[in-house]
Amino acid sequence: MSFINYMAREINCKIVYYGPGLCGKTTNLQYIYERTNPDAKGKMISLATETERTLFFDFLPLSLGEIRGFKTRFHLYTVPGQVFYDASRKLILKGVDGVIFVADSQMERLEANQESVENLRTNLAEQGYSLEKVPYVIQYNKRDLPNVVPVEELRALINPMNVPDFEANARSGTGVFDTLKAVSRLVLNELRRGG
């Protein structure tokens, strides 16, 4: 749920990175953090385990610039991907304006991706949202690895709705900003329609 502040002339939107464990959600945020001007970003917060798995969430506030005199601010969150953190994932989804699903392109993670999309659908539905209506894009990550599933095949399996999708290597940054821009566009379009 975006927050329009007429007093501060600001609009705040919440974007959530979703996907199975180790697919690269935190890496996306880290890359965005590294490549953003200091005046356009706040501190990145990571609530993680000692082995750097996300425990609750990562958080990165970004300022994108102005539209019609309103500062647009995006709050980026990642969920913990490990299956048993489901209760936390539900909490992070509250008030979401846009979702990026990060898929792990490796052959052995195919099933984990499918389960995670289903889990996203269920958890959104619990909040009264539907995956069909929420601004939603997909990123096929880890394209640099040798054992990846062809994009066509991934698309057929996890993108039946044909939402905007992108190949990425979150470690080197390929595709990271394209994915973020795509979901931001959808979110702003939703605002225009008074969503």
Place this chain on the structure above:
Amino acid sequence: MVNPQMVMYEEEFNQIQTVVDRLVREANAKVVFIVDKNGQLIAASGEVDNIDTTSLASLTAGNIAATGGIAKLLRENEFATQFHEGEKANIHIQLVGNRVILVVIFDSKSSLGLVRLRVRKASDELNRIFEALLSKVQEPGGDSPFAEITDEDIDNLFND
């Protein structure tokens, strides 16, 4: 969407700011701020230059969300109040009207008793203001400033 759009207008903002400014004084607090349940900062007062209010806002909302989740598992109503005592700083977190979160940070110049007392009064006032704000938002005809934006406006955001 299920939630009504969260909106803040000048009139209500000024009322809220008055309440938090007064709470800082009357509770002898270092910092007071208000966050919505999604972690967005609504207002702040006190020694805010020395702290990262954006981070604090997101973490307190996460904290309230987590304890809210625990409450649900225990079939409890939401735990409306939390208090954490540190060596120098203490933090008092109060859920107001199940809608926004009122956070007071204080040190030894104040006391938990005083903070509690003042928070109770401020909560009532804030509750009234947010009720009024919500009914205003639900009125039809509130024009969104974004109704008129163009594809070009959106593209321009990303031209850097």
